[in-house]
Amino acid sequence: MAGVGSGYDLSTTTFSPEGRVFQLEYANKAVELSGTVVGVVCRDAVVLAVENVLPHRFVVSGTLRRVHTVDRHVAIAVGGMGPDGRHLVARARSEAENYRAVYGEAIPARVLADRVAGYAHLYSLYWHVRPFGCTAVIGAWDAVVGAVLYAVEPDGSVYKYRAYAHGKGRTAVRTELDKVRWAERERAEAMREVAGVVERSRDVVKDKPYELEMVVVGERGVERIDRFTAAESGGERSGGGDD
Amino acid sequence: MHTTEPIVTGASVLGIQCVDGVVLGCDTLASYGSLARFQRVRRIVQPGADWVLGGGGEYSDLQEVARLLETMVTREYCQEDGVVRAPRAVHRYLARVMYQRRSRLDPLFNSLVLAGRGRFLGVVDMYGTAFESHVVATGFGSLLALPLLRKAWRPDMRMEEGAACVEHCLRVLFYRDCRALSSVQLARVPAEGAIEVSEPYELGELQWHVAQTVA
Numbered sequence: 001m002a003g004v005g006s007g008y009d010l011s012t013t014t015f016s017p018e019g020r021v022f023q024l025e026y027a028n029k030a031v032e033l034s035g036t037v038v039g040v041v042c043r044d045a046v047v048l049a050v051e052n053v054l055p056h057r058f059v060v061s062g063t064l065r066r067v068h069t070v071d072r073h074v075a076i077a078v079g080g081m082g083p084d085g086r087h088l089v090a091r092a093r094s095e096a097e098n099y100r101a102v103y104g105e106a107i108p109a110r111v112l113a114d115r116v117a118g119y120a121h122l123y124s125l126y127w128h129v130r131p132f133g134c135t136a137v138i139g140a141w142d143a144v145v146g147a148v149l150y151a152v153e154p155d156g157s158v159y160k161y162r163a164y165a166h167g168k169g170r171t172a173v174r175t176e177l178d179k180v181r182w183a184e185r186e187r188a189e190a191m192r193e194v195a196g197v198v199e200r201s202r203d204v205v206k207d208k209p210y211e212l213e214m215v216v217v218g219e220r221g222v223e224r225i226d227r228f229t230a231a232e233s234g235g236e237r238s239g240g241g242d243d
Numbered sequence: 244m245h246t247t248e249p250i251v252t253g254a255s256v257l258g259i260q261c262v263d264g265v266v267l268g269c270d271t272l273a274s275y276g277s278l279a280r281f282q283r284v285r286r287i288v289q290p291g292a293d294w295v296l297g298g299g300g301e302y303s304d305l306q307e308v309a310r311l312l313e314t315m316v317t318r319e320y321c322q323e324d325g326v327v328r329a330p331r332a333v334h335r336y337l338a339r340v341m342y343q344r345r346s347r348l349d350p351l352f353n354s355l356v357l358a359g360r361g362r363f364l365g366v367v368d369m370y371g372t373a374f375e376s377h378v379v380a381t382g383f384g385s386l387l388a389l390p391l392l393r394k395a396w397r398p399d400m401r402m403e404e405g406a407a408c409v410e411h412c413l414r415v416l417f418y419r420d421c422r423a424l425s426s427v428q429l430a431r432v433p434a435e436g437a438i439e440v441s442e443p444y445e446l447g448e449l450q451w452h453v454a455q456t457v458a
Contacts, residue, residue: 069321093321097314224323 012124012131023131024124027154030080030133035210036167036198037066037079039137039149040182042190045218046139046147048077049194051169051202052211062226067215069222071096073106073141075215079166080134080154088136088152092116109140113150113158121156131155135166139217147218169201176200187216191225249301249352251275253286254422255384256297256356257412258364259392260377261405264433265358267295268409270417271443272424273302279424287430287440290316294330294359295430295438296337299382300369301352308351311340330359334373342371354381358432380412383420388412402431414446418454425449 008014009022016022035051050066067077068089076092078085095115099107116136124131131154138150149161163182165173176197182190195212202210214225256269273281286305289295290313298305312333319327328336334357344350355367356379365375378392395408406429416423430440 069323072317072320093318097317100317101310101314221320222323 024155027131036169039164042185045187050213077137085134117158172201245349251302253299255382258379259405266405267358267430270424297356304351330363334365338373
């Protein structure tokens with residue numbers, strides 16, 4: 001068992017002597033290797049975008065989804081393993097539904113983020129489960145504070161962000177995100193810029209075709225941006241299939 | 244513990260189908276036994292864009308039914324495919340819920356009237372009995388208002404006429420049903436276009452002098 005983990009990498013229940021839990025780092029690796037996820041808080045909305053790398057060119061455009069609606073005011077973009085993300089989203093939906101049933105109002109984003117994080121954390125505590133191979137980027141419109149963005153990592157940590165990026169193109173995207181004062185941007189402007197940032201982070205020669213999935217969460221709720229032409233995104237190619 | 248008798252109750256709900264839509268009406272009273280306890284209570288709810296629900300009977304059970312439907316609509320919203328259940332499907336769903344609860348010997352104590360786009364009008368009672376009809380009345384209204392609605396109904400009736408007719412029946416109910424109130428609410432559900440649920444308003448020009456001549 002010489003090499004990377006030297007015996008400490010098979011379970012989340014044992015720390016390595018250096019104080020690391022390798023399974024969590026591998027889970028994070030799954031996110032790093034998959035399509036880029038971006039979240040940005042602008043003045044009047046949260047913009048979530050995912051670079052959906054098509055697994056095959058026969059895949060019907062628009063059917064591959066990584067951004068999911070959780071409630072009227074919340075959407076979650078998933079970076080990493082899609083199925084793991086869907087499970088986390090299912091949990092988030094039932095938390096949101098339960099909160100409504102109990103308190104008669106929409107779940108505050110902070111509460112939802114905490115609950116999703118707590119759930120993800122549980123999967124790093126037992127030998128018979130593995131951690132989620134995904135990060136959940138939670139975009140919400142909060143009645144009190146407006147647009148908010150949280151991200152839950154595989155280890156169950158959660159932070160509130162002004163802008164967030166993870167996945168393959170994270171380094172390039174983070175550098176670009178750093179240059180803009182997003183809180184001063186209007187949604188339409190932010191949408192365009194985010195799309196451009198994702199497009200530019202890609203290696204035109206090496207990277208496989210993708211669809212840009214974009215969802216905006218604002219005062220009116222969750223809105224999916226279906227049509228996004230090349231001109232709007234500021235890139236040479238449009239993020240989309242044949243249609 | 245199962246509900247064996249309702250405590251806070253709403254009275255009749257009326258509905259009529261017209262050529263251009265459906266009109267739903269009821270008063271805004273929630274009685275506590277014979278006491279007119281809550282007088283500005285909404286018994287018409289609109290969780291979805293395509294239909295409204297009016298309900299009588301136990302008010303807390305009506306709130307539970309409304310909650311169920313709101314949950315259903317939120318789940319539809321999360322699907323993000325724009326597909327929503329048609330009024331007829333919602334009506335059947337309610338029938339299933341009511342029948343399941345009565346089979347568990349723990350019924351929801353309500354009579355429900357569902358009005359939806361495409362001129363849908365249907366009733367569900369606390370046993371899960373469900374049907375559609377072009378005139379509908381629950382509670383005491385099924386005795387007092389239904390004959391009036393049937394008499395007034397014409398296949399070419401328009402919604403203004405229908406609304407007037409429902410309002411007339413609510414007035415009759417207020418005169419003769421001790422659990423009814425003069426504060427009412429109407430919902431207009433056009434075959435196409437947005438549904439309009441009125442704010443509670445008072446029935447005007449009440450005439451009680453005839454009361455002396457009635458045995």
